[in-house]
Amino acid sequence: MRRVVITGMGIWSCLGTSIGEVRDSLFNGRSGIGLEEERLSYGYQSALTGIVKKPELKGLLDRHLRRELSEEAEYAFMAGSAAFKMAGVDEKYLTDNEIGCIFGNDSSAKPVIESARIMAEKHDTSLLGQSFIFQSMNSTVNMNISTIFHLKGINFSVSAACASGSHSVGLAYMFIRNGLQDMILCGGAQETNFYSMAAFDALGAFSKNMKNPTGASRPFDRDRDGLVPSGGAAALVLEDYDHAVARGAEIIAEVIGYGFSSNGTAVISQPSDEGCIRAMQRAMDDAGVRACDIDYINAHATSTRQGDMYEAMAIDKLFRGEHALISSTKGMTGHECWMAGASELVYSMIMMQNGFVAPNLNIENRDEYSEHLNLAERTVETEVNTVLSNSFGFGGTNSALVIRKLKQ
Numbered sequence: 001m002r003r004v005v006i007t008g009m010g011i012w013s014c015l016g017t018s019i020g021e022v023r024d025s026l027f028n029g030r031s032g033i034g035l036e037e038e039r040l041s042y043g044y045q046s047a048l049t050g051i052v053k054k055p056e057l058k059g060l061l062d063r064h065l066r067r068e069l070s071e072e073a074e075y076a077f078m079a080g081s082a083a084f085k086m087a088g089v090d091e092k093y094l095t096d097n098e099i100g101c102i103f104g105n106d107s108s109a110k111p112v113i114e115s116a117r118i119m120a121e122k123h124d125t126s127l128l129g130q131s132f133i134f135q136s137m138n139s140t141v142n143m144n145i146s147t148i149f150h151l152k153g154i155n156f157s158v159s160a161a162c163a164s165g166s167h168s169v170g171l172a173y174m175f176i177r178n179g180l181q182d183m184i185l186c187g188g189a190q191e192t193n194f195y196s197m198a199a200f201d202a203l204g205a206f207s208k209n210m211k212n213p214t215g216a217s218r219p220f221d222r223d224r225d226g227l228v229p230s231g232g233a234a235a236l237v238l239e240d241y242d243h244a245v246a247r248g249a250e251i252i253a254e255v256i257g258y259g260f261s262s263n264g265t266a267v268i269s270q271p272s273d274e275g276c277i278r279a280m281q282r283a284m285d286d287a288g289v290r291a292c293d294i295d296y297i298n299a300h301a302t303s304t305r306q307g308d309m310y311e312a313m314a315i316d317k318l319f320r321g322e323h324a325l326i327s328s329t330k331g332m333t334g335h336e337c338w339m340a341g342a343s344e345l346v347y348s349m350i351m352m353q354n355g356f357v358a359p360n361l362n363i364e365n366r367d368e369y370s371e372h373l374n375l376a377e378r379t380v381e382t383e384v385n386t387v388l389s390n391s392f393g394f395g396g397t398n399s400a401l402v403i404r405k406l407k408q
Contacts, residue, residue: 004176005406007249008087008237010079011346014050014230014333017078019086023350026358027379031214031332033228039194039201046206048216050230050334052192065148070108070135072189072338073144075233080145080185087237088249089183100153100181102172103141104164104188106338109196111135141189141233153181161393162300164188165234166341170258170399172238183239188339190231197229205304217335218362219301219328220308220370227302228334234343253349253403257287263396271307271392276314279398280388287402293386294324294402296357298344300390301328302335305367311390312369320372324388327376331361341391341399348387352405356381 011017014032015025025032034051055078057066069077084094115132119125134140139157146155154175158168165188172186190196200206207226209216218224244251259282263275284290297315301308315326329347330336336343351357357380366375386404 001177002179003241004173004238004255005241005244006236006252006255006349007239007244008083008089009252009346009349010082010086010235011343012055012075012078013232013336013343014052017053019350022347023354025332026329026347026350027356029332029359029361029379031361033213033217033334035210035213036194042194044194044198044201046201046208047210048207048213048228049192050228050336052232061148067131068134069144070111070140070191071193072105072108072191072231072233073141076103076141076145076187076189076235077148079187079233079235080149083185083235083237089237094149094151098152100172100175100184101142101146101151101155102158102168102184102186103145104158104160104168104338104342105138105141106159106161106164107196108136108138108140108191110191110193113195145185151185154184160397161395162335162337163341163391163393163397163399164338165343166389166391166399166401167260169236169238169255169342169345169401170260173255173258176238176240182243183237185235185237187233187235188342189233190337190339192231200229207303215362217303217331219299219303219331219360220312220366220373220375221363222365222367224303224305227304230334230336232336232339232343234339234346236342236345251406253352254406255401255403257283257289257402259283259286259400261398263398265396269394271310272396273310273313275396275398276311276390276392277317279400280314280318280390283388283400283402289386289402291319291322294322294388295384296348296351296387297324297326298348298387298389299326299328300392302330309367309369311392312373316372324374325357325376325380325382326373327358327360329358341389344389345401345403348389348403352384352387355383357384
């Protein structure tokens with residue numbers, strides 16, 4: 001089995017659009033959550049959302065390429081460009097070598113709704129043009145990214161709810177470890193337009209604490225009242241260790257474990273502590289590490305009662321009495337959905353590089369299930385060598401990844 005390392009990362013999120021901006025947000029516990037009043041006029045119960053800057057693509061891509069991009073593909077292009085730049089991968093390298101692309105994405109609501117509106121009003125498919133099809137497919141991200149960067153390797157999307165971004169990294173890791181690819185651009189992307197989250201709002205899953213937007217996302221807190229939707233994109237360049245060394249790349253971290261499971265419950269939205277445990281334990285077994293080896297756990301905890309409860313129970317069973325610090329960065333970002341598994345790896349690597357653990361924001365009164373968790377309630381400056389990152393999604397899909405600083 002080959003070793004798999006990370007040589008590039010890029011992020012476009014409500015915490016910032018560069019590694020430096022995101023580092024400062026994480027260290028200072030700065031929330032990226034605000035209000036989008038248009039949601040209320042559209043019919044939402046809550047206007048809370050992560051505020052993500054719209055990319056300016058004019059001058060970066062020609063008009064034809066820009067027309068094919070969905071919103072989440074725009075974010076992914078910006079994150080992917082930054083990841084390739086950090087990895088030292090230029091246009092010539094992209095042209096001369098085979099590189100794969102695996103991205104997590106599980107919706108593309110805006111182009112679907114807009115094309116349906118045109119059809120309802122005009123009853124003429126000729127008015128749709130070709131861009132809607134390339135924007136509306138779940139594979140919109142990887143098809144556009146692979147075209148723009150001329151990628152010639154593996155090319156597909158992972159649709160696995162809120163574990164999509166994590167599974168994409170796990171699959172890229174497996175392809176490279178088994179010698180099927182030398183380098184893969186992977187990650188996750190999530191649209192932020194108000195069309196995309198209406199069905200979730202209908203479930204009553206969103207916080208309604210609109211008087212205090214930055215205090216609305218409260219993972220593990222007794223008084224939480226729901227999650228806050230968010231989005232953007234995160235991208236990572238994964239490659240074979242020997243390949244990275246041969247081309248003189250700077251190595252950020254090593255991926256050493258991937259674990260997965262399905263809950264097998266009878267209710268599609270029902271979490272499971274046993275499902276979480278199987279994914280985490282499988283990732284640690286794959287990595288050859290034990291609970292005592294983990295320095296930081298980036299929890300999936302989204303600020304919902306059931307989700308936080310079951311994950312807290314799972315982490316408590318595996319890590320009670322261990323030194324690993326735990327936090328959910330969703331207190332700052334809200335729930336970045338399809339991108340979250342990838343973005344939280346980026347957040348974890350930023351902490352690893354800069355020697356701190358970001359706080360579990362807005363936790364004032366722990367619920368009974370997180371009472372024994374070693375939660376970082378404020379920023380903790382400490383060495384972070386090995387990280388476990390959790391991602392759990394609707395339908396019982398679970399993913400866990402273990403990364404660590406490079407050991408020679």
